[in-house]
Amino acid sequence: MHRSPWPRGAPGAQRVWSACLLLSSIPFWCLLLLPDGAQKLRWASRPFFAAWQEPPQRTHSAAGNSAHQGVDFGPLQPHCEPGQVLLILVTSAPGNAASRQVIRRTWAAREKPPPYQWQVVFLIGQSPGEGASRQIRQEQEDFGDVLVGNYLDTYRNLTLKVLHGVRWALSRCRPSYLLKTDDDCFVNTERLPEFLARQNPLRTGLYAGSVFAREKRKVIRHPSSKWYVPREAYSPEEYPPYASGIGYVLSLDAAARVLRAAESVPIIPVEDAYVGILAQRAGLRPKSSARFAKQNARWRVCNFRYLMVVHSLGAPEQELATRRMREARHACRDRPEVTRW
Incomplete structure (x- = not known):
């Protein structure tokens, strides 16, 4: 007879925390399981460190290593205006303050209220350094455009960063479209929101970007590579068609379908390829475009x-x-x- 691992009558939050401890090697599921009101997960003082770290580092678990304990950012998070055409999620790192400032004064700056509403949000993970954490807190208070995720900020955790940003966007913003890009990219904010609102022929099921050719989609098995994925994490030798992480657009429904697929697809530390895997599972076909x-x-x-x-x-x-x-x-x-x- 199967016996449940949870005590009878245990509160729901306690069960979720227990599940998170059991799944500490896959911290994104903790992000998905806990409701927004439970322990303020996004801004919790003890981050769930990811299973993927820069090789050859070892994995940090959620329960240990107090030297890398995160910072409680409290209720600080970006505000979303309703009815936006486009939300631009920009992956950044704690030390890339100069890149964020350049973006704020260039393509993210508005000379006047735009006819088609859009917003830029920077996605940043946790930093072990107290000084870096204070700087990010101050930056969020000054500009209100930073979303801090509860994971260690490393390249191998980029997948967690993007999934966290998409989850937050769906729960708090619900724009018509999402663009994921990086802080070394330029975004044409004069044309993209208008194009999406007026000319885009694909209103639903949209996943568009610069799609890699088949010869560029081979899974890298060399442990020294930052794109290394072991066979036990992803067994096929080739990824399905996917758009480069420099920038891809998802319609709101497509983003929701991708996030649902993530509940049953094991995570890998190659963000754009993983989104392609999720898109395939969700029945989405990437639209390749030279606009990226x-x-x-x-x-x-x-x-x-x-x-x-x-x-x-x-x-x-x-x-x-x-x-x-x-x-x-x-x-x-x-x-x-x-x-x-």
Whole structure:
């Protein structure tokens, strides 16, 4: 006869905490199991450290290592205005304050209220350093655009970072579309919200970005690689089609389907490939588009009537791209406008 591991009559929160301890090697499920009101998980003082760390580091569990104990950020979190067309989730790291400041003064800055509402939120994990934690708290108080997840901020935890951001967006913001991107990318905030609101032909089931060719989708088995995935974590030798993590757009329904799929698909530490795995499980097919540029080429002004995301830009390039984006409003009106992905 099967005997339940939970004491009869145990409160629901106690059962969830017990489940989290049992699943401490998969901390994202703790994020999914605990309700927002239970222990303020997003801002809890003891983070659930991820199963994936930069090799050759060992895994930290939720129960141990008080030297790496997180910081209680209290109720601080970004505010979402209802009815937004686009929420831009930007993955960043505690030490990348300069990159966030560049974004705030370039493509995330608004000269006037936009006709199609959008918002930028930076996704950051926990840092072991007390000084870094204070700096992130101050940054959130100053700008109100930082969401801190309850996981150690490492490259191998990027999957947790993105899943946490999507979960928060679905529960608190519910925009029509989400864009996930990185803090070394430019986003065309002049064109993308308008394109999504007026011209985008795929209103539901949308998962769009720069999709990797098949030869670029092989699973890396070398333990020294930052993209290493052991066979026991993901057995196929090739990932399904997926969009590059430089930037991909999900419609609200597609984001919800991806998050539901994550409840039954084991997590791997390659964020964009994992989203592709979830999309396949959810019945979504990625839409490949040249509007997402993996390389920072010498783009002309009128290219910014078409490009939506450009990867690998430092501060001077972000400023130049933003100037050209704004010049394109008037300088390129005589050029035919592309209205497809």
